[in-house]
Structures are given as C-alpha cells and as structure tokens.
Amino acid sequence: MLEPRITMITLGVTDLVRSTAFYEALGFTRSSASNDDVSFFRMKETVLGLFGRASLAADAGIADSKPGFSGVTIAHNLASEDQVDKAWDHAVSCGGAPVKHPEKVFWGGYSGYFADPDGHLWELAFNPLMPNDADGFMQV
Numbered sequence: 001m002l003e004p005r006i007t008m009i010t011l012g013v014t015d016l017v018r019s020t021a022f023y024e025a026l027g028f029t030r031s032s033a034s035n036d037d038v039s040f041f042r043m044k045e046t047v048l049g050l051f052g053r054a055s056l057a058a059d060a061g062i063a064d065s066k067p068g069f070s071g072v073t074i075a076h077n078l079a080s081e082d083q084v085d086k087a088w089d090h091a092v093s094c095g096g097a098p099v100k101h102p103e104k105v106f107w108g109g110y111s112g113y114f115a116d117p118d119g120h121l122w123e124l125a126f127n128p129l130m131p132n133d134a135d136g137f138m139q140v
C-alpha cells in the first residue's frame with residue numbers, strides 16, 4: 001500500500017543555474033547531493049528538486065510541451081497575514097513574478113501567488129481554519 005506522503009517535488013526548469021540562484025535567494029539551502037545536472041533543497045519533510053525541463057520530460061517518457069498553467073500550485077502556509085505579506089514581498093524581491101498580491105480570499109483565509117523563473121506557481125497563505133502546529137505543519 002502507498003503511504004500517503006510526498007518525499008520529493010521535482011520542478012522542470014529551463015535554466016538550472018538561474019533557478020538554483022532564485023531558490024537560494026529565497027532562503028533555500030542547496031544540498032551537497034546536488035550536481036551540475038540537478039539541485040536538491042532539503043525542506044522539513046520533503047525535498048525540492050530542480051532538473052532540466054527537457055530531461056525531466058524525457059525521463060517521464062513524455063513530450064516537453066509548452067509551459068503554461070499546469071493545474072498545480074505549491075503552497076507554503078504561514079502563521080499570519082503579516083507573515084504572508086513579508087514572504088510575498090521577499091519572493092518578489094528575489095525575482096519571483098508577482099501573480100496575485102496577497103488578499104483576503106473566499107475560503108476565509110488570506111493568500112497570494114508568485115511564480116518562479118519557470119512559471120511554477122507558489123501560493124503563500126494564512127488559513128485560520130487550519131493553523132500550523134508548533135513545527136509549522138498545517139493541522140488538517
């Protein structure tokens with residue numbers, strides 16, 4: 001049976017050096033397991049990987065299609081609206097493309113979106129209905 005967890009998220013990127021620098025500017029620390037073809041960033045319970053977009057598509061056995069909205073976002077939940085605003089400002093100052101400025105949203109929380117250099121969407125959110133625990137994990 002498949003254990004319900006995610007151990008790694010890999011983003012296909014067009015310029016590994018540029019994307020690695022962006023994530024390092026955000027505050028991510030590149031793992032020593034990284035090399036010239038892939039960057040790994042250890043997070044609390046997950047690893048973020050950056051890998052060449054064409055190579056990632058080839059590894060999956062699919063065509064490297066035109067970038068656009070993939071129907072997927074990566075979310076980072078924070079403890080307050082103020083923390084969301086500060087994180088969003090930081091992401092944009094590091095080169096993230098502003099997509100949606102943080103605002104109160106229909107589901108009762110507060111969130112905004114930025115895109116990384118390859119257009120991967122990150123949501124920064126405060127959800128008062130599912131607060132983070134002492135370790136920073138959402139209570140669902």
